[in-house]
Amino acid sequence: MTPTLMTMTLVIGVIFTFVNGLNNGSTLIAVASVGTGITLLGATGTLGVGLIIAPLLLGTRVATTVASGLVAAQGASAAQVLLIGVVVAMTVVVMLNWRGLPTSLTLATVGGVVGAGAGALLPVAWGEVGLVILLGVVAPLLVALGSSLLVRTVASLLSHRLLRSRLRVVSCAGFVLQALAYATNDGQRMLAVFAAGLGISGPVVVHAPELVGIALIFCAGAAIGSSRVARTLRRRLTLPSSLDALTAELASTISALAGSSIGVPVSMTQTTTAGLAGARSAVGWRRVRWEEAARLVGAWAITLPTSVALAAGVAKIAVLAR
DSSP states (O other): OOHHHHHHHHHHHHHHHHHHIIIIIHHHHHHHHHHTOOOHHHHHHHHHHHHHHHHHHHOOHHHHIIIIISBOOOHHHHHHHHHHHHHHHHHHHHHHHHTTOOOOHHHHHHHHHHHHHHHTTOOBOHHHHHHHHHHHHHHHHHHHHHHHHHHHHHHHHTTSHHHHHTHHHHHHHHHHHHHHHHHHTGGGHHHHHHHHHTTOOSSOOOOHHHHHHHHHHHHHHHHHHHHHHHHHIIIIIBOOOHHHHHHHHHHHHHHHHHHHHTTOOOOHHHHHHHHHHHHHHHHOGGGBOHHHHHHHHHHHHHHHHHHHHHHHHHHHHHHHHO
16 A cells, blocks of 8 residues: 555545544434433543443454455555545535435445445445345334334333432433444444554454544544534424433444444434434324424435445546556
8 A cells, every 4th residue: 555545544534533523423412412411521521432442342343344344355445445435425425414414424434435346346245235224224213113112111110209310320321331332333434444544454453542543533523513413403303302312322222232243334323313203203293303304314315325326436437547
């Protein structure tokens, strides 16, 4: 790998990490602020610590899938595929957000990487890609359904005076688990990009100093975007209660951990949003702004094919330009 390509990949990795914080971290913080009353500093710090310790303790299986499990490439080819994939992913997310359609950076990244690999005529693991797509479709539906059922159980448990008095503590514990789940799944896309920039092939290996740097960049983006995302959630989708937020956190955490166990990335922004809608629908269907929910689903639906097409075109041009 040339020094220029390595430098470009690492620079894009920094930008990509910041965008992940801006897009994903801010959503998790916005929901946690409702469910726990946790401060911005506390929520951001929790996510940062999770990003540092979870890969060290629980492994980097999802990062390895993104780095080398979707497209068979090594060295410079792997770096080029990830470079094109994440640039296209960020472009698609920005374009859709500019049109008022917030979407999943996970879907965009998977689409970008797969499209770049196909455009560069590299072998694509279509079975693995199909599993990622299947889980991307099924996970939000299951989380929404699970939240609508789980919210009743949680409400029943919290009817006991002792538990109700400790709702804040329970909610904070739920957010800690969610932060760890994010770091073992959705958050590992960032590790994959840095691994490619450093020329790491095969299983992604991480070290504490690198993780600290990634966490700091991510937290900066999360802190900046949290207030904007909180306003968007309240205005566009629903007005969540503490119970809704806690239920959505628990359901999305289970979904992310399930994906991590098989090395498949799951969008926590998707599942958390779906969990909020499911929890509110259990109270009453009119409590959810379904028109806005449909717009979100529509944005998710076009994200993957758009990213694949754009990345394939860019990679094809790069191949012809050699």
